[in-house]
Amino acid sequence: MTRVARVLLVDDEERILGALRRSLRREGYELVTAQTPREALAKLEVEDFDAVLSDHKMPGMTGVELLARVARLQPNTARLLITGWAQAVSPGDKDAATIDAVLPKPWEDAELKDTLRKLLAARAS
Amino acid sequence: MEKAPSLVRIVVLTRAEGPDSCRDTLDALTQLGGDVEIEIVRDAAACLAATASGQVDAVLLDRASPQASGPVLEALANAGPPLVFVTDDAGEGAALEAFRSGAADCVRVGPDYAEVLPVVVLEQVRRWRQQAAQSVAERRIRDLQRYNDDIVQNLNSALVVVDAEGRIETANTTAEEILGVERGRLVGRVLWDWFVGEPRDGSPIGRTLSEGARFKGAETEVRRSDGIVIPIGLSCSPLAAAGGAVAIFQDLSEIHQLQRQVLQTEKMASIGQLAAGIAHEINNPMGFIHANLFQMAEYLGDLRQAWERVDDLQKAVQDLEGAGPAAPVGAGIEGIRQASDALTALVRELDLDYVQTDFAKAVRESQDGAERIRHIVKDLRDFSHHGSDDLAPADLNDCLDSTASIAWTMMKHSVVLEKNYGELPPVRCFAGQLKQVFMNLLVNAYQAIEQKLGGAGGTGTIEICTEPKDDGVAISIRDTGAGIEPTDQTRIFDPFFTTKEVGAGMGLGLSTSYSIVRRHEGRIDVSSRVGDGTTFTVWLPVDGPAGG
Numbered sequence: 001m002t003r004v005a006r007v008l009l010v011d012d013e014e015r016i017l018g019a020l021r022r023s024l025r026r027e028g029y030e031l032v033t034a035q036t037p038r039e040a041l042a043k044l045e046v047e048d049f050d051a052v053l054s055d056h057k058m059p060g061m062t063g064v065e066l067l068a069r070v071a072r073l074q075p076n077t078a079r080l081l082i083t084g085w086a087q088a089v090s091p092g093d094k095d096a097a098t099i100d101a102v103l104p105k106p107w108e109d110a111e112l113k114d115t116l117r118k119l120l121a122a123r124a125s
Numbered sequence: 126m127e128k129a130p131s132l133v134r135i136v137v138l139t140r141a142e143g144p145d146s147c148r149d150t151l152d153a154l155t156q157l158g159g160d161v162e163i164e165i166v167r168d169a170a171a172c173l174a175a176t177a178s179g180q181v182d183a184v185l186l187d188r189a190s191p192q193a194s195g196p197v198l199e200a201l202a203n204a205g206p207p208l209v210f211v212t213d214d215a216g217e218g219a220a221l222e223a224f225r226s227g228a229a230d231c232v233r234v235g236p237d238y239a240e241v242l243p244v245v246v247l248e249q250v251r252r253w254r255q256q257a258a259q260s261v262a263e264r265r266i267r268d269l270q271r272y273n274d275d276i277v278q279n280l281n282s283a284l285v286v287v288d289a290e291g292r293i294e295t296a297n298t299t300a301e302e303i304l305g306v307e308r309g310r311l312v313g314r315v316l317w318d319w320f321v322g323e324p325r326d327g328s329p330i331g332r333t334l335s336e337g338a339r340f341k342g343a344e345t346e347v348r349r350s351d352g353i354v355i356p357i358g359l360s361c362s363p364l365a366a367a368g369g370a371v372a373i374f375q376d377l378s379e380i381h382q383l384q385r386q387v388l389q390t391e392k393m394a395s396i397g398q399l400a401a402g403i404a405h406e407i408n409n410p411m412g413f414i415h416a417n418l419f420q421m422a423e424y425l426g427d428l429r430q431a432w433e434r435v436d437d438l439q440k441a442v443q444d445l446e447g448a449g450p451a452a453p454v455g456a457g458i459e460g461i462r463q464a465s466d467a468l469t470a471l472v473r474e475l476d477l478d479y480v481q482t483d484f485a486k487a488v489r490e491s492q493d494g495a496e497r498i499r500h501i502v503k504d505l506r507d508f509s510h511h512g513s514d515d516l517a518p519a520d521l522n523d524c525l526d527s528t529a530s531i532a533w534t535m536m537k538h539s540v541v542l543e544k545n546y547g548e549l550p551p552v553r554c555f556a557g558q559l560k561q562v563f564m565n566l567l568v569n570a571y572q573a574i575e576q577k578l579g580g581a582g583g584t585g586t587i588e589i590c591t592e593p594k595d596d597g598v599a600i601s602i603r604d605t606g607a608g609i610e611p612t613d614q615t616r617i618f619d620p621f622f623t624t625k626e627v628g629a630g631m632g633l634g635l636s637t638s639y640s641i642v643r644r645h646e647g648r649i650d651v652s653s654r655v656g657d658g659t660t661f662t663v664w665l666p667v668d669g670p671a672g673g
Contacts, residue, residue, distance in 0.1 A: 015490050019413035022420040022487060057405055059538045061582050084408030105408050106415035 056083035202227025305349035410494030518551035547592035553669030573606025
């Protein structure tokens, strides 16, 4: 990759964003955060991202809905949902079909890094 | 002379043989008029047999002392019908003897015999019949009393009658059982001595006696003789004629236990709905604590590497100091410089300045997360705390807060919660039960908002208002949700009525709330418009349930 991958982290919980930053600190990505889906969409309107990693339960819009919009705005972006809400992704939900990976919350650092790395590599090739 | 009452049966025991032996007596008896049946017997055994038939109104011992004496006479006297002695003896002794032998009366055969005998016999017959009628009436009363007694004693409810001073006059076995007193030991004792914490004028019975107040199913408690406190439902009314009161009460222990079970079941149902929200609420801090711990372990590794370099540097310094004055200084300084450069390089490579500050930040944030989890668990414990099921003064604003903070975990994404609390006096209540009411109303409000939003995003508002009102406290919970159809508004308090989808509730929430509020002698009202939202208003008296 010639360019540093840009990853958008979305969660209404500031501390989660902090923890995600820590987890991905040494991965060499450019990390951008948004605390609401609205803020995330505003950023997606004007900037390109290689991956969006979003929480599910957020005010105004769920993560599944946000990622479905991301798929329309930037189809090449990797879309990850991170949630402790088991029912968030039900099979057959067409919004959920746009998600590339679902990670549990709390997440395992290794799994998070690994999943993101693989998804980005698949897009770069 | 009066006519004889209906058919009169008289047995005449005569001493002499022949039909004329008692002609004068028979003639005299015809004066009785009406239907008279006379049986003439000539020996005591026959007389006794005739008398024992039970149909006889009087027995005449017509100058029959030789036959009727001793045990036979005694038997005749005890047989029932009156014995009338007829004697020739003009002396006082004969009459005395007759009365001593059990005679009801004694008639002397004289010139006025024909007039006197019928009067005497008639009088005796009347008395005897009256006596017989009275004993029938007495038996009837006795039977009726026994019947009433049977009913009273076998009532499933305790029944106690007290006099104007509250002393127990009548009590049935159920009363003895509930109050834990041996059979027959209640009568004469003062009833309100058993009531928990209530002086005479405070107890329903006291008020019935002093003011004539009537109570129907007032909930109160009695302390059984063995010290165990029993909840009872008490009804009492004054007894106007006797000046006392009658009290009927039931042991409510079992009913209370059932109510607690229903409450617990419904509580579990709403907790089930809340569980997902709470899990999410705990999961967020768990999420970052977990990730932070992992990162902190890495930071610790970085710092340990740096410490090793520091160790190297210290060794280099010690080498220089320990080498003695003879050793070349240059080599020692070179060692120190190398160690120092390695340390500097590592600090730069690992970005230890950042590690150091971020480590501290990660610790702080994790502490904060742990504190949040602790808080949620505490809220949960406060909410479901069993001990708050005691009747005690409580601050309902606090109760609303602890309930709302649990409910909030579920609704925070789609609800704006507004609290407008007035200053409230403490309310005597079962706080745990009222929290259950508040939780039901909040869950309903939230679900109504979700129903209106229909998954389209956005938020609704729930407003909680409290204010003191009419010797009580008014709490209203208003939502901007879907509202309740007018046809449903009359049914929402019915048990098992629900418009929610399967699994979202058993339809017990509002009926349980209704009965809890009623138990507190309060009111619960609803006003709702489809599309605009619903307001539930609960009013509770400051004094709480009377007699409780």
